[in-house]
Amino acid sequence: MVSGGEDNPVRALAAAWEAAAGVVAEWAEQTAAVARESFHKLASDPAVRAALESWRIALVWTRQDCGCLCDRAHPDDVGVCDNHAVITRRLATGLDGGVDVPLCAPCAVAQGVAEMPGN
Ligand SMILES: [Zn+2]
Ligand SMILES: [Zn+2]
Numbered sequence: 001m002v003s004g005g006e007d008n009p010v011r012a013l014a015a016a017w018e019a020a021a022g023v024v025a026e027w028a029e030q031t032a033a034v035a036r037e038s039f040h041k042l043a044s045d046p047a048v049r050a051a052l053e054s055w056r057i058a059l060v061w062t063r064q065d066c067g068c069l070c071d072r073a074h075p076d077d078v079g080v081c082d083n084h085a086v087i088t089r090r091l092a093t094g095l096d097g098g099v100d101v102p103l104c105a106p107c108a109v110a111q112g113v114a115e116m117p118g119n
Pocket of ligand 1 (some may be wrong): 110
């Protein structure tokens, strides 16, 4: 039986963030305050929640590399990637409906920040 696959995407991202916390810790030392604040903003802003819902996030439990195109997806935070994917984000390709891109937690947050309405 499949359990909880369609959870709230914000909660999924939060869970991903927690799952990656160990890995993120290192990176967080460099960008800590900013990242945490950004994530809080992300998770609490209704506009951002709406945006995240369009992401179609799924959690990644197997070992996968991050598929983020950092210099395009979040040009302000190119160095944050830790390459350990914790979620996938469904991106529309316009052809087959979409492709699931694996993202590490820092990249997921950075993308969310980069796409925040009225940033
Ligand atoms: Zn990235
Ligand atoms: Zn990444």
